[in-house]
Amino acid sequence: MAGRRALKAVLIDLSGTLHIEDSAVPGAQDALNRLRQASVAVKFVTNTTKESKRNLLERLHGLDFNVQEKEIFTSLNAARSLLEQKQHRPLLLVEDSALEDFTGIDTSEPNAVVVGLAPDHFSYQTLNKAFRMILDGAPLIAIHKARYYKRKDGLALGPGPFVTGLEYAADCKSTVVGKPEETFFTQALSDMGCSPDEAVMIGDDARDDVGGAQNAGMLGILVRTGKYRKGDEHKIRPPPHLTCDSFPDAVEHILKNLL
Amino acid sequence: MADPGWPGCAKGLKGVLLDLCGVLYDSGEGDGVAIPGSVEALKKLKTSDLKLRFCTNESQAARETFVAKLQRLAFDVSVSEVFSPAPAAVAALKDRRLRPHLLVCDGLLPEFDSVDKTNPNCVVIGDAAEKFSYQNLNEAFRVLLELEKPVLFALGQGKYYKEIDGLKLDVGVYMKALEYACDVKAEVFGKPSPVFFQSALSDMGLQPHEVLMIGDDLVNDVGGAQRCGIKGVQVRTGKYRPSDERHPTVMADGTVDNLAQAVDMILNHRH
Numbered sequence: 001m002a003g004r005r006a007l008k009a010v011l012i013d014l015s016g017t018l019h020i021e022d023s024a025v026p027g028a029q030d031a032l033n034r035l036r037q038a039s040v041a042v043k044f045v046t047n048t049t050k051e052s053k054r055n056l057l058e059r060l061h062g063l064d065f066n067v068q069e070k071e072i073f074t075s076l077n078a079a080r081s082l083l084e085q086k087q088h089r090p091l092l093l094v095e096d097s098a099l100e101d102f103t104g105i106d107t108s109e110p111n112a113v114v115v116g117l118a119p120d121h122f123s124y125q126t127l128n129k130a131f132r133m134i135l136d137g138a139p140l141i142a143i144h145k146a147r148y149y150k151r152k153d154g155l156a157l158g159p160g161p162f163v164t165g166l167e168y169a170a171d172c173k174s175t176v177v178g179k180p181e182e183t184f185f186t187q188a189l190s191d192m193g194c195s196p197d198e199a200v201m202i203g204d205d206a207r208d209d210v211g212g213a214q215n216a217g218m219l220g221i222l223v224r225t226g227k228y229r230k231g232d233e234h235k236i237r238p239p240p241h242l243t244c245d246s247f248p249d250a251v252e253h254i255l256k257n258l259l
Numbered sequence: 260m261a262d263p264g265w266p267g268c269a270k271g272l273k274g275v276l277l278d279l280c281g282v283l284y285d286s287g288e289g290d291g292v293a294i295p296g297s298v299e300a301l302k303k304l305k306t307s308d309l310k311l312r313f314c315t316n317e318s319q320a321a322r323e324t325f326v327a328k329l330q331r332l333a334f335d336v337s338v339s340e341v342f343s344p345a346p347a348a349v350a351a352l353k354d355r356r357l358r359p360h361l362l363v364c365d366g367l368l369p370e371f372d373s374v375d376k377t378n379p380n381c382v383v384i385g386d387a388a389e390k391f392s393y394q395n396l397n398e399a400f401r402v403l404l405e406l407e408k409p410v411l412f413a414l415g416q417g418k419y420y421k422e423i424d425g426l427k428l429d430v431g432v433y434m435k436a437l438e439y440a441c442d443v444k445a446e447v448f449g450k451p452s453p454v455f456f457q458s459a460l461s462d463m464g465l466q467p468h469e470v471l472m473i474g475d476d477l478v479n480d481v482g483g484a485q486r487c488g489i490k491g492v493q494v495r496t497g498k499y500r501p502s503d504e505r506h507p508t509v510m511a512d513g514t515v516d517n518l519a520q521a522v523d524m525i526l527n528h529r530h
């Protein structure tokens with residue numbers, strides 16, 4: 001490893017890293033508290049298309065995690081930042097539960113299309129509407145491009161296939177705002193007053209969490225919980241800064257070696 | 260011999276391939292509407308010495324149904340002259356002993372009457388229009404995911420087509436969605452597949468250079484034909500968009516206002 005960095009910030013994935021569905025990863029709450037006693041800023045970053053910050057916060061508090069709303073940054077928030085920056089008025093193809101993260105955004109006479117995961121909105125009619133807008137020049141913004149996700153009744157299509165279909169239909173390229181995009185990580189760090197080389201990301205997704213963060217200039221730590229499958233650490237190049245069993249081990253490593 | 264190009268090539272032509280939707284008529288509520296001048300233009304072609312076949316990617320209705328619709332719009336078309344993707348896919352299904360899960364419009368189902376559909380081991384996707392719900396697409400996705408070697412047949416790969424009330428997403432969009440979701444490459448039946456054009460050519464007993472394709476879809480009609488050595492002319496009706504004339508990869512041999520103008524130019528050059 002190159003010389004030690006003056007670590008200023010730790011980005012932490014939620015689902016699969018701090019908790020699996022409704023159970024906390026053993027020891028994760030204490031580990032988070034230990035990390036907070038060190039002189040680093042902490043932020044929680046996640047790709048979600050349907051859960052608002054408030055939903056996420058409620059779940060974390062229910063599991064006794066010490067987290068504040070302003071420390072959460074999601075792909076929905078990244079989409080909102082982009083909309084505000086470009087002053088777009090979006091057609092929002094997101095689930096109703098995600099709409100509160102877009103409160104105050106002008107959606108009249110939309111001139112941009114935002115695709116999240118919205119099974120109820122992915123009807124032929126709505127996609128046609130989105131397609132016609134894109135063909136007329138509206139930008140296509142994807143919350144993320146996951147192929148599928150796990151539901152109680154089995155695997156189900158994610159937003160990626162629909163984004164890909166619209167890209168093909170209108171001969172355009174979408175702007176993806178969630179992980180593993182570099183802008184997602186730099187946006188997450190933007191109000192923490194540090195640069196990527198002063199930050200580390202902890203997550204269970206080799207490509208989206210670790211690969212994305214390292215591509216943005218951060219260190220990445222892969223945990224063997226959540227969606228981790230044996231050998232995932234070999235699927236990205238460069239490999240993770242560290243692969244460890246779970247979040248508490250990642251915190252120990254940071255406290256011992258990176259501060 | 261120098262290539263005479265369009266419309267000079269009309270002199271040596273022996274056959275014409277016509278697309279249907281967007282060339283003869285615009286689809287929509289009910290039977291849709293004939294494009295002005297197309298009924299007459301088709302009559303003129305039919306009374307000429309040129310052979311004629313229809314190459315359509317129509318995958319919403321069975322051939323009998325859409326041919327009957329064309330006849331109601333006063334077009335002189337019969338089922339035996341029509342090449343459409345579903346029969347081509349059915350032949351391949353039988354040949355390879357594949358049992359399809361069908362994501363198609365109800366109107367197309369009769370084309371698959373003779374095919375075993377139990378315990379599916381492939382997915383066939385057509386222009387399912389309103390049936391392209393999240394739920395239905397998810398079902399097709401799950402069938403593909405469970406297969407050791409997923410097989411996806413697409414009845415065409417069009418991006419969109421024009422109906423009276425505007426442009427509509429075509430089967431290609433949903434084909435791409437499933438390709439991305441399952442990491443598969445679809446096998447495309449219909450235009451622009453060379454096999455599809457070849458089957459129409461051999462039915463006419465003609466060589467590619469003796470035939471001209473007229474369509475409104477630059478990539479699938481014109482580009483597809485050109486890849487087989489058939490000249491392709493685009494009409495400025497149907498899904499035509501002005502940007503087609505500046506397309507980065509496909510350049511039509513000619514662009515005309517509509518079928519009527521194309522037919523007049525062809526017939527004038529033959530006299």
